[in-house]
Amino acid sequence: MRVITYESIQSSVRQITGQCDCDCACDSSIKYINDNLTVNEVPLIVDLGPSGHSLWHIALDPLTGNIAVIDRDVLRLLEAVGTSSQARNAPSSSWQLRNVLSSQSFSVPDNTWLNSSPGIMPGLVAWLHLTGNCNLRCSYCYLAHRNTTMSKETGYAVVDASFRSALNRGWSSVKLKYTGGEPLLCFPLVVDLQRYAQTQASRYNINLDSVVLSNGTLLNPEIITTMQDLDLRLMISLDGLGEWHNSQRHYINGHGSSVDVQYAIDLALAYGLVPDISITVSGSNIQGLPQLMEWILERDLPFSINFYRENDKVVSRTALKLEEEKIIRGMLAAYKVIEQHLPRRSLLASLVDRANFAFPHLRPCSVGQGYLVFDTQGQVSKCQMQMDNPVTDSSASDPLAVVRAAESGIQNLSVDEKEECRACRWRYWCGGGCPLLTYRATGRYDVKSPNCNIYKALYPEVIRLEGLRLLKYTQRDGVL
Numbered sequence: 001m002r003v004i005t006y007e008s009i010q011s012s013v014r015q016i017t018g019q020c021d022c023d024c025a026c027d028s029s030i031k032y033i034n035d036n037l038t039v040n041e042v043p044l045i046v047d048l049g050p051s052g053h054s055l056w057h058i059a060l061d062p063l064t065g066n067i068a069v070i071d072r073d074v075l076r077l078l079e080a081v082g083t084s085s086q087a088r089n090a091p092s093s094s095w096q097l098r099n100v101l102s103s104q105s106f107s108v109p110d111n112t113w114l115n116s117s118p119g120i121m122p123g124l125v126a127w128l129h130l131t132g133n134c135n136l137r138c139s140y141c142y143l144a145h146r147n148t149t150m151s152k153e154t155g156y157a158v159v160d161a162s163f164r165s166a167l168n169r170g171w172s173s174v175k176l177k178y179t180g181g182e183p184l185l186c187f188p189l190v191v192d193l194q195r196y197a198q199t200q201a202s203r204y205n206i207n208l209d210s211v212v213l214s215n216g217t218l219l220n221p222e223i224i225t226t227m228q229d230l231d232l233r234l235m236i237s238l239d240g241l242g243e244w245h246n247s248q249r250h251y252i253n254g255h256g257s258s259v260d261v262q263y264a265i266d267l268a269l270a271y272g273l274v275p276d277i278s279i280t281v282s283g284s285n286i287q288g289l290p291q292l293m294e295w296i297l298e299r300d301l302p303f304s305i306n307f308y309r310e311n312d313k314v315v316s317r318t319a320l321k322l323e324e325e326k327i328i329r330g331m332l333a334a335y336k337v338i339e340q341h342l343p344r345r346s347l348l349a350s351l352v353d354r355a356n357f358a359f360p361h362l363r364p365c366s367v368g369q370g371y372l373v374f375d376t377q378g379q380v381s382k383c384q385m386q387m388d389n390p391v392t393d394s395s396a397s398d399p400l401a402v403v404r405a406a407e408s409g410i411q412n413l414s415v416d417e418k419e420e421c422r423a424c425r426w427r428y429w430c431g432g433g434c435p436l437l438t439y440r441a442t443g444r445y446d447v448k449s450p451n452c453n454i455y456k457a458l459y460p461e462v463i464r465l466e467g468l469r470l471l472k473y474t475q476r477d478g479v480l
Contacts, residue, residue: 046463048471058467060357060429069467069474123173123207124400126162126372127384128155130189131181136215136257138237138249140280140320142311142385149186150376155193157394158374163200165372165400173207178232179384184218187226194230211235213278215249216264217257224271234275236265241295244288248280248320262295269299277301281353282308282320286330290337297341305331307353307451309437311385328457335461342469351462352455357429364431368412372399382409385436410436411445420448426459 048056048069058069132146150158159176166174176197178190194210201208212227216236227234238261239245246256268275277296281289289305296303307327308320331352338347348357354364363369373381379390380399389409392402415421415432424430432438433449441450449455 046460046467048464048467056467056471058463058470060463069470123171123175124162124166124169124370124372125175125177125366126158127177127179127374128158128193129179129181129373129375129384129387130155130183130193131186132376133185134181134215135185135217135251136182136249137252138215139284140248140282140308140311140314142309142313143181143387144313145181146376148376150189150374150378152189152192154376154378154394155189156196158378159193159197159200161374161378161380161394161396161399162372163204163206165398166206167204168398168401171370172205173209174201175209175211177211177213179213182215182218183212184214184223187218187223190232191226191230194232198230209233211276213237215257216261216275217251219264219267221267221271224268224273228271228273234268234273235278236261236268236275237278237280238262238265238292238296239280239282240285240288240292242288244285244292247284248282265299265301274301277303279303279305280308281305281322281327281331283323283326284319286327289330289334293334293337294341297338297343300343302345302350304350305334305353307454309385309434310440312388322451322454324453327454331454331458332461335458335465338465339468342465342472344469344473346466347469348462348466351465352458353451354434355426355430355455355459355462357459357462357466360428361431362414362416362428363412364433364435365412367410367435368403368406370400372403382406383436386410410439413445418446418448420452424448426456429459430455 046058046060048058056069056071128150129143131149132143133149134141134143134145137145162174162176166172174197176194178193180186183190190212197208197210200206208231210231211233213235214237216238219236226232237249238258239248240258241262242258243256245258245261249258249261250256265275265277279289279292307322310321314320335351338351346358356364365371367383371382373384373387374394375381375387375390378394379387380392380394380396380403381387381390382403386409391406391409392399396402412435413432415427415430418432421427421430421432430449433451433455435445437451438447438449439445
């Protein structure tokens, strides 16, 4: 993604259209760039808005999934190409234009641009629930806390099963997510399994990406240095500062964990291990999100914002429910903070629950496609929120094949199969939202998410923030 100015493409566009200036009052929707597209597949244009940025826009191309900041003259130029008789009479002209833009910012992939699930390259994701034990009692947890821990032998079988399913599809990567309960309660097991997984990855020439999903309260220097030695990434859950976090994530005795989690994050940073921060937003902590954003951005931490999901273990926590106006106000307030502290890293996959604007995709996640969830006994479920309904176990020759064929449980349909999503211009970035959440709310998988109005209110702001971020660092680095 780059900034495109009129001067940067003037000569190239002249070769296509025979013109380089347009002073007409063109249709600002640029819906004629490709007459073969439906209205929902035309490039999306978002104005970067006030604060001296009114001359700039950000363009999203649904056909390629690419994004670019364009100046006002480029926008007019696109309009001119779109309304010219040459463009309307030559079906290939829109692709010629994309090829011109590709030399500046857009890349034009082949027809496989629509990924079946978020991810740049096909790969398998496996959740390894190593223990049912946890020292916290989070208000939205989907697990029944049982006094069980995965044996090393079961762990090896789980790793082998994950690699078998990846190899059967010719996939070149496996991501292992070590979780619980709290996985740091059995960290020696994490070490054993990671070493074994590294050996198997080397044996089969598979790229291994491993991450520990932790509440952070048990982190210490020894664990940190061991994780670094084993190429283990770290994700820590932090839902707010002080009581905003404590209202959702507290110890068994009821005491808040916020201070300990914040200390763990700073400790990891002091040792050079940069943790990803997972934020669960609900009705009970949304007002504290702006303060948390400032804290995270001051430390230049990667993060992701996820919405609370009702599950079988949490059905009556009314304080957690997502009230549309309240959530939208709180999220927009957090975005204002982000606008004041724009990071160098892209936030396209971070800012709205399951939406990922980094590239287009048909589904919000890999559930039922490239996703395995193992419990402490090696049983396999489609989704971590349906672990009480396993469909196979680690002894299967290809667990993923069984998951894909299973007609029971969660159905992760393509967004194009969902009513009211088919005509939505955001569908290939949204993917339709969490299917399990939709089913719990409606009893159907083929309809839009109950959070749809929240998503639509926030998506333009996500794009605007990315445009401002890009413009900020392009100008600072002297590119313009």
